[in-house]
Amino acid sequence: MNILHIDSCVRGDQSRSRQHTAATVAKLTAAHPGAHTIYRDLAAAPLSHVSGPLLQAMSRQWNAAIPMHPDLRAEVLLSAALLQEFIDADIVVVGAPMHNYFAPSSLKVWLDRLLPLHDPGENDCMAEIQVVLVTSGADDPASATLMRHYEQQLQAAFASIGVRQLQIARSSDFAAQADRA
Structure with a gap:
């Protein structure tokens, strides 16, 4: 079994999503004894934002007649590696706290x-991947609609x-389980 563990909260150990x-x-x-886990902390090691040239290269729309800068080539290779990590996982656990109403x-x-790297016409390998989203950030009743x-x-x-x-596993559900234990 391969597990991909993604954390994204900038609050470090104080983060409920990281704890959960x-x-x-x-x-x-x-x-699953013997499971192999890959951990990626997106807050501690942030990825660069996708630029126009990177999006073109990632979506295979790069004009091959134009030389690709080595930094751009490295970003394209990193993007391919991220997708491969995802595809190789049996289960992906994603810490997805809501920050200021968004991811x-x-x-x-x-x-x-x-998203732009996966070709929906390819074999449907993504259908077998289990994703667990651990969400947090809007636990009060007034924010329930925002969280949904x-x-x-x-x-x-x-x-x-x-x-x-x-x-979807909400942090508030983890807290309720802990209170009952």
């Missing part, structure tokens, strides 16, 4: 790297690349 992604991954590795920019950049909308946006992004097995 760690707990989720711990449960998975306990249930953290670090998570958005990671998604920007995956945020989670729907993330679901749509993953569905657009063929992910069919997506589970």
Whole structure:
């Protein structure tokens, strides 16, 4: 079993989403001895934002007659490696806190790297990947609609690349479970 663990919150160890992604991954590795986990901390090691030339190169629209700058080539290779990490995973655990009503920019950049690279016409390898979104950030009743909308946006992004097995685990649910224990 291959697990890809993604954290994106800038709050470090104080982050509820980080605590809950760690707990989720711990449960998975306990249930699957010998599981291989890749950890990517998007806040500690941020990716660069997708530029026009990078998007062209990632989506295979680069004019081959134009020489590609080595920095751009490195970004294209990194994007391909990120997609391969995702494809190789059986389960992807994503810490997706809501920051200022949206995904953290670090998570958005990671998604920007995956979305244009996956060709929906290719084999449907994404349908087998299980994604667990650990969301947090709007636990009060007044913000419930905002959180549902945020989670729907993330679901749509993953569905657009063929992910069919997506589970949402809210941090507030983890807290309620801890209170009952």
